[in-house]
Amino acid sequence: MAVIRIEYFAVLREHVGRTGEELRTAAATVGELYAELDQRYAFPSVGRVKVAVNDEFRDWDAPVRDGDFVVFIPPVAGG
């Protein structure tokens, strides 16, 4: 089990109703973590989501480690 911190932005922040949380997870990868939270929150369909761990983009098969800071990144719209 790992204790991690998650921060939510934009459409996901509004959907979950908070800016972030600490949680204990058995997920081995960030993809499994997303699936676990999707079960809990039923994330809205927003298109392709990316993930960052400790402020860097990572693949969905990246491992979840104790103390990680994870952000799910819905489609961006700068400019």
Added chain:
Amino acid sequence: MSCFAFSREPFTPDRFRDLVVDPEAGGYASFEGWVRNHNEGREVVRLEYEGYEALGIREGERVVLEAFARFPIAKAHCVHRLGPLEIGELAVWVGVTAAHRDAAFEACRYIIDEVKTRVPVWKKEHYADGDSGWINCEVSPSDAPAGSALL
């Protein structure tokens, strides 16, 4: 100083123009992105930008450094607004200087195009009818088969 920044306060381009002044430069190209009052047929009354700043600065810097690697430019800088914006406000500014204009134009175009698609910034539009929505995040469930979010 970093070549990419976020600003929570309104700014004018002349505030950052000095950052790209260079004695080797013979040309300066800039881009200003403004908040417009319509999008996809709907009347927009204001909008909000939300950013994941720590990663956004890293990714924005990567974009500008890529422009340096691709084009013979002297200096380049990009600033993106965050927070609530009114119609007509400056949302993003790119400034590039180069010995010759072609490189300045091309690098400026490269930076704004890449920033728009890669830097983790989200835009919520508020419409005249009271509705609002996160741009690029409105997908009907029928368009998104289960598990497709992670593809």
